[in-house]
Every structure is written in structure tokens, then in C-alpha cells.
Amino acid sequence: MEELSEATQEYLESIYWLYEAGIERTQANLARALRVSQPSASEMLKRLADEGLVSRDDHKLIQFTDRGHEVAERIVARHRLVEAYLVKIMGIPWDDVHEEAHAMEHSISPRLEAKMLEMIGEVRTCPHGHPIGDYPREPGEAMPAVEAGSEVTVLRLENEAEEILHYMHRAGVEPGRRYTIVTRSGDGDDAVTELEDEAGNRSTVEDRVGRTVSVRVESRGDGPVSTLADASAELQLLGADRWGM
Numbered sequence: 001m002e003e004l005s006e007a008t009q010e011y012l013e014s015i016y017w018l019y020e021a022g023i024e025r026t027q028a029n030l031a032r033a034l035r036v037s038q039p040s041a042s043e044m045l046k047r048l049a050d051e052g053l054v055s056r057d058d059h060k061l062i063q064f065t066d067r068g069h070e071v072a073e074r075i076v077a078r079h080r081l082v083e084a085y086l087v088k089i090m091g092i093p094w095d096d097v098h099e100e101a102h103a104m105e106h107s108i109s110p111r112l113e114a115k116m117l118e119m120i121g122e123v124r125t126c127p128h129g130h131p132i133g134d135y136p137r138e139p140g141e142a143m144p145a146v147e148a149g150s151e152v153t154v155l156r157l158e159n160e161a162e163e164i165l166h167y168m169h170r171a172g173v174e175p176g177r178r179y180t181i182v183t184r185s186g187d188g189d190d191a192v193t194e195l196e197d198e199a200g201n202r203s204t205v206e207d208r209v210g211r212t213v214s215v216r217v218e219s220r221g222d223g224p225v226s227t228l229a230d231a232s233a234e235l236q237l238l239g240a241d242r243w244g245m
């Protein structure tokens with residue numbers, strides 16, 4: 001892995017994220033995810049294909065080769081490990097660690113990585129709920145698609161773009177915590193969901209951002225779903241900044 005450039009590693013990481021988030025792995029979506037131009041994405045994809053890391057299928061969708069998948073898994077696991085370490089050991093707020101991890105992850109030796117893994121102890125996911133290494137990824141439902149009146153546990157913040165994490169932090173939405181979906185209102189971009197946490201604190205989340213929150217339904221209510229309930233996974237590419245996991 002050491003011979004791969006940082007840019008190569010970031011491309012593999014982005015492609016891996018498109019797979020996990022269920023977003024169509026087109027060159028255009030990849031360029032949007034990475035905030036690069038289409039020609040840059042095209043050039044890099046050619047290079048990745050030459051290196052035997054990706055291929056394009058009949059529909060021009062990007063596919064990992066076995067080797068590409070293996071390398072991407074390792075890069076992603078390291079990113080998540082660094083995030084968990086920064087939160088648990090260094091006490092950095094969870095909405096700040098994604099960018100920090102990106103800056104650090106390329107210069108960590110396998111020895112340091114093993115030590116960090118030891119130090120985070122029982123932690124099995126990054127602070128945003130993404131599994132580290134082989135730990136299973138529990139399938140979830142997008143928050144806007146869950147009926148009002150339901151009790152949910154937040155599993156993951158699928159898009160780790162910095163401003164989305166800050167938004168969720170301000171709204172008190174955190175992986176592992178339980179909420180009641182209280183009410184729904186508005187349409188399209190104005191659609192919002194009101195949540196109540198276990199302490200009775202209420203907050204309002206815009207559904208276009210809530211689309212990036214995966215939840216487990218603990219008990220299902222019979223109220224309305226959001227008008228954005230059927231919004232495509234591509235909505236997760238929102239964010240003025242870089243996305244991430």
C-alpha cells in the first residue's frame with residue numbers, strides 16, 4: 001500500500017464510500033464526491049485501471065478489482081481507526097475528527113496503527129458509526145423514510161462532510177443514541193423532522209440532511225414519512241465540502 005500515492009488512496013476511499021452508501025458508481029458521482037473536475041476523475045480512473053485496482057463494467061460503472069477492494073478496505077479501516085482514536089484517546093469532538101483523520105491517515109505506520117487499535121479497546125466503529133475492519137455493517141433505514149411516532153436508534157452518519165457533522169452535532173444527533181420521531185412538516189427541500197431524545201430535548205433536522213442518517217427502527221409508528229422518503233441515495237452527495245466516511 002505504501003507505494004500508492006495519497007491521491008490514489010483518496011480515490012479508492014471515495015469509491016468504497018459510493019459502494020457502501022449505495023450511490024451509483026459513475027465517474028460523475030465520483031467527481032462530485034471528491035470535489036474534482038470530471039477530466040481529473042477520468043484521468044485518475046485510467047491510472048487506477050492501469051494499476052489493476054478498478055475496472056469499468058458494461059454500463060461504465062466503476063468496479064473494484066479484488067486487489068483494489070482489498071487495498072480500499074485497508075485504507076478505510078485505518079481512517080476509521082484514526083477517527084476513533086482521536087475521539088476516545090485524544091478527546092477531540094466527534095464532528096471535528098473526519099478532516100483530522102484525513103490529514104493524518106497517510107503517514108501512519110503499521111506499528112502505530114496496531115498500537116492505536118489496542119488503545120481504542122472495545123470500540124468497533126468510527127465515531128460516526130462506520131464499522132472498523134471486519135465488524136459488521138448493520139443495514140439501516142434513511143431517517144426521512146421512517147414513520148413519525150417511531151422510536152429509532154441512530155446507526156450511522158453516512159456522509160461525513162464536515163458541515164454535515166457540525167450540523168448533526170448542533171442538532172444533538174449522534175450514533176448509538178435513541179430518538180422518537182415526533183412530527184414531520186414541509187415539502188421537498190423544506191421538509192423537516194422533529195426529533196426528541198431520551199432526555200426530552202427536541203430538535204429539528206432538515207430531511208435533505210437527514211437523508212444521510214441511517215437508523216434502526218426499534219418500534220414503528222403510524223405517522224407520515226417525509227416527502228423526501230424516496231429520495232435517491234445520490235442525495236447523500238450534498239455538501240459544499242468534501243464528503244467522506
Ligand SMILES: [Zn+2]
Nearest residue numbers: 083126128245
Ligand atoms: Zn467516521
Ligand SMILES: [Zn+2]
Nearest residue numbers: 098160244245
Ligand atoms: Zn471520516
